[in-house]
Amino acid sequence: MLARDLRDGGWRDQCRTAFFKADPFPHIVIDGLFETQFLREVRAEFDSGLAAARMIANQREQxxxxxxxATFGPQTLRYFDAMHRHAMVDFLQDITxxxxxxxxxxxxNGGLHECRDGGRFDIHLDFNRHRHTMLDNALVALTYLNEGWQDDWGGGLELYCSKRRQVVRTVAPVMARTIIFAHGPxxxxxxxxxxNTGGRMVRRSLATYFYTRRTGAGDKIGYRSTVFAMDGNRRFAPTDIVSAGPDRSPRQRIGEAARLVTPPLLWNWMRHLVGSL
Incomplete structure (x- = not known):
């Protein structure tokens, strides 16, 4: 099932170096982490795995x-079991x-993801915490299942530099390719x-999120969902801010939203003038 030896120290060193040197934020692309034939079997189960699914269709995401x-087939369950086992977690902790x-x-928020013709997902920042445990979203691994994918079909994963306001890297969603990247600001x-495959294929991927517990100023911010980079001047604004508990007031939620999009120096200056949000 796994095509690479996760215990290989030399390969771990290479992965660690690639992860931290990556631009525009820490990530690594690994081709062939899983055997292609195994992933074909996972793909064959995809429709049954989406027996319980939600469709998202708005201006920014389809x-x-x-x-x-519980609707996943046996090979799909094997994939996620491998992602959750100690060997994989130890490997990811080491290289990241x-x-x-x-x-x-x-x-x-993980599991099976599918994007059909016409579908897209605007440049965004993932949710910050697990909605129920409130653990911090630390890392995501995506494995693609799209054999024979062509660049002109679109759907490439774009890694965006918020400082330079541009796409730095585009990763084609080809079969047996896994990208692992850190979640951060x-x-x-x-x-x-x-x-746009002309009906030939749908873009399919497997998503696994990993969590940790961090301390700091962010502890005051409850769960928030996706933050999109807005069109035009590429400003950033949070959407669908959700509080951590019923005791959080609208004023606190506004403060949380403002904190997410305000540079630290400016935020500290504002707090000095008007008091803590």
């Missing part, structure tokens, strides 16, 4: 996502420097070029 791992990494067997990504 995707289909699984909602219940993020420890401890904690798994989520419920695959909230600048890890903006998406696939803005609409999928």
């Amino acid at each position: 995707t289909v996502r699984s909602t219940d791992p 420097g993020i420890s401890p990494l904690l798994v989520d067997p419920t695959l909230l 600048n890890s903006f990504h998406g696939h803005t070029q609409p999928v």
Whole structure:
């Protein structure tokens, strides 16, 4: 099933170096982490795995996502079991420097992702915390299942530099390719070029999120969902801010939203003038 030896120290060193040197934020692209034939078997189960799914269709995102791992086929379950096992977690902790990494067997926001012709996902920042455990979103691994994917079909994963306001790298979603990247304040990504295969294929991927517990100023911010890079001047604004508990007032939620999009120096100056939000 796994095509690489996760215990190989030399390969780990190469992966660690590639991860930290990557631009515009820490990430690594690994081709052939899993055997291609195994992933073909996972892809063959995809439709049944989406028996319980939610469709998202708005101006910024058109995707289909699984909602219940109980509908997954046996090979799909093997894939996620491998992603959650100690060997994989230990490998990821080593190459990313993020420890401890904690798994989520419920695959909230993860699981099976599908994008059909016309579908896209604007440049965005992922949710900051697990909605239920409130652990911090630390890392995501995406494995693609699209054999024979062509560049002119769109759907490439774009890694975006928020400082330079431009796409730095585009990763084609080809079969047996896995991308692993850290979640942070600048890890903006998406696939803005609409999928257009002429009905030949749908863009499919497997998503696994890993969590950790961080301390700091961010502890005051509850759960928030996706933050999109807005069109035009590429400003950033949070959408669908959700509080951590019922006792958080509208004023606090506004403060959380403002904190996410205000540079630290300016934020500290504002707090000095008007008091803590």
